[in-house]
Amino acid sequence: MSTRGSMIQMTMSDGATIGVYHVEPKGQRRGGLVLIQEIFGVTEHIKEQADRFADQGFEVLAPAIYDREAPGFQASYSDEDRAKAIKVARELHPFRLSVDDTQTCIDALGQRGKVFITGYCYGGSVTWAAACRCTGLAAASGYYGSLVPQFANEQPKCPTILHFGKHDASIPLDSVQKVIDAHAEVPVYLYDAGHGFQSDRRKDYEPESARLAFERTLALFQSVT
Numbered sequence: 001m002s003t004r005g006s007m008i009q010m011t012m013s014d015g016a017t018i019g020v021y022h023v024e025p026k027g028q029r030r031g032g033l034v035l036i037q038e039i040f041g042v043t044e045h046i047k048e049q050a051d052r053f054a055d056q057g058f059e060v061l062a063p064a065i066y067d068r069e070a071p072g073f074q075a076s077y078s079d080e081d082r083a084k085a086i087k088v089a090r091e092l093h094p095f096r097l098s099v100d101d102t103q104t105c106i107d108a109l110g111q112r113g114k115v116f117i118t119g120y121c122y123g124g125s126v127t128w129a130a131a132c133r134c135t136g137l138a139a140a141s142g143y144y145g146s147l148v149p150q151f152a153n154e155q156p157k158c159p160t161i162l163h164f165g166k167h168d169a170s171i172p173l174d175s176v177q178k179v180i181d182a183h184a185e186v187p188v189y190l191y192d193a194g195h196g197f198q199s200d201r202r203k204d205y206e207p208e209s210a211r212l213a214f215e216r217t218l219a220l221f222q223s224v225t
Helices: 044-055 079-092 095-110 122-133 173-182 207-223
Strands: 006-011 017-023 031-036 058-063 115-120 139-143 160-165 188-191
Touching: 006 095, 017 044, 031 044, 031 095, 031 122, 044 058, 044 115, 058 095, 095 115, 095 122, 115 122, 122 139, 122 160, 139 207, 160 207, 173 188, 188 207
Parallel strands: 031 058, 031 115, 115 139, 139 160, 160 188
Antiparallel strands: 006 017, 017 058
């Protein structure tokens, strides 16, 4: 599937310039959306997700948050590439920079209206952290972020929903339960799926779960536009 956005260059708060996939909204503009990548980079899958939201009226920025350490990084879901992606995410790239870059994108979009955030895998963790730490967000929807339970003591500043797979071996259900117990105000949706169920390129892709999670995300964003 071809994508219709383009990679632009943006300067972040630390002075670094990184690539950002940018898509203009179709039709009436509903707001801005920061979309945060999986550990695999700003891949075609991430660009396609950005385009899907742009088709719903959102101007989307998807920052290539690993550009400082691994410019242009894009990995497949093979075991070898997964190992490379984990090394970048866990050893080379500071998590705080992902949140800082998110804030820069929020500020850029916020000049033109409300701003929302979503993210997948690593991006799901960033989405939760941004909802708790960043300013200027209207709502957040995070997908299967493995670090979310570690940050369960933090409090979202905007309406937030979370999506997890019941069969996700990397995020045990007892960890998800900690988030549920700590945040009665946050809808936490559990799907009959594994990790990465939103991506049609992964073996854990689950179409019905992906459709329902996308609908719930849109419903949240539309409720505050």
